[in-house]
Amino acid sequence: MTRTPFVPEELPLKQERIDQLLYIRELIDANKKVAQYQVLLENSKIPSQLLLNPVMLHEAVQSTKIEGTQVTLDEVLEVEAQSRKNNKDIQEVLNYYHTLREGMDKLAFLPLSTRLFKSMHTTLMSNEVRGGNRSPGEYRRIQNFIGPEGCTLETATYIPPAPHLVDQYMSNLEIYINDPKDDLDELIRVAIIHAQFETIHPFLDGNGRIGRILIPLYLFNKKVIDYPNFFLSEALEKDKHKYYRFLNDTRYKGDWDQWIKFFLEAVIIQANKNIRLINDVNKLYEHDLNVAQSLINSSNVKKLIDAIFQKPIFTVHSICSTAELSEVTCRRYLSILEAERIIFSDGKQRSKTYYYYNLLDKLR
Known part of the structure; x- marks a missing residue:
């Protein structure tokens, strides 16, 4: 039929x-x-x-x-x-x-x-x-x-x-x-x-x-x-x-x-x-922003953390554009955050990629 x-x-x-x-x-x-x-x-x-x-x-x-x-x-x-x-x-x-x-x-x-x-x-x-x-x-x-x-x-x-x-x-x-x-x-x-x-x-x-x-x-x-x-x-x-x-x-x-x-x-x-997710991310944002501000004495650090929440996998080039910060400032801040294990990188010498696993783990 x-x-x-x-x-x-x-x-x-x-x-x-x-x-x-x-x-x-x-x-x-x-x-x-x-x-x-x-x-x-x-x-x-x-x-x-x-x-x-x-x-x-x-x-x-x-x-x-x-x-x-x-x-x-x-x-x-x-x-x-x-x-x-x-x-x-x-x-x-x-x-x-x-x-x-x-x-x-x-x-x-x-x-x-x-x-x-x-x-x-x-x-x-x-x-x-x-x-x-x-x-x-x-x-x-x-x-x-x-x-x-x-x-x-x-x-x-x-x-x-x-x-x-x-x-x-x-x-x-x-x-x-x-x-x-x-x-x-x-x-x-x-x-x-x-x-x-x-x-x-x-x-x-x-x-x-x-x-x-x-x-x-x-x-x-x-x-x-x-x-x-x-x-x-x-x-x-x-x-x-x-x-x-x-x-x-x-x-x-x-x-x-x-x-x-x-x-x-x-x-x-x-x-x-x-x-x-919203409850967990609120706690994470408050905690990691406080940690970052205690490590970096600048009002610009909030711009960087906000940008990382928008793009939890990033390069220096992509994140400094989102955060509206200079590349030199971004590199300095990121090296401090990486040393404190807030972010992690793939370890490459050139075109390094960073991962904000604290947020990625909650999104996945």
Whole structure:
């Protein structure tokens, strides 16, 4: 029997599709945890933008890992510091990072819309990465399908909507994102939006990554979070087979409650992890800044520590630029910090690379 493309429901979902009582406890807990994380960020000793760079890179690593790309955070940070040669796997992670930043920046003047999705997709597929020749920045005009490597249309686990329907479904999704006509909580809405985007699968490649970037952008856009820095890829990657199965069950079984409950549980897991991270990093920042200031009698040392928190793997050249300090001053400060084992280097005479393991251990 010939398998046919799936025909999704348009949004908003019919009322009978969702029974919030089945996960009311998870919904309350998820909202409470996200709010707690926001309060912690607001009252953090460390300026929230300092951690944004390494946390976003960590998200990029986790999200591309779901797609099968095996790269470590250290490797990506080494390429950023120009102490390691780039390759296509690392470039995929960097593309994701730049796509995430682009989405954040463009939300200032663009709604969550087809225009924004296509622009982000162009960035995601740039620099000759896998899929870079598969219509970057354009919705698909041919049929695609999803399944294990080597599968065919007949053996695929999911066949997205026919290409001539993609514009219609994306237009419906865009309307729902910006003007929903239901009374659902925003965390439930974003679970539905992510699932619907993955169901439509509007691009030939990169749908999972764009769909996961959509989660923090949506929550930021709706003022659930104060900065688009709540990432779910790590929690989803941990249970990725469940993630894919439950997404598929929304399609072929119409089981949205199972998916939403799973999504809210992922929010709780990630929020708890974020709360621990902020608490741990606050203590680390306060401790290591105090130690550095006791070793180096200059107000400039705070600039250096702030820069190291943004780039925990670095060279002298990359860190003095971030810290806005002279190279001579940076070298002197770094030699003192290295002697006290606050930072470590690879020991090279030329183009030495430094590692701030105190922070890296908490991010990994």
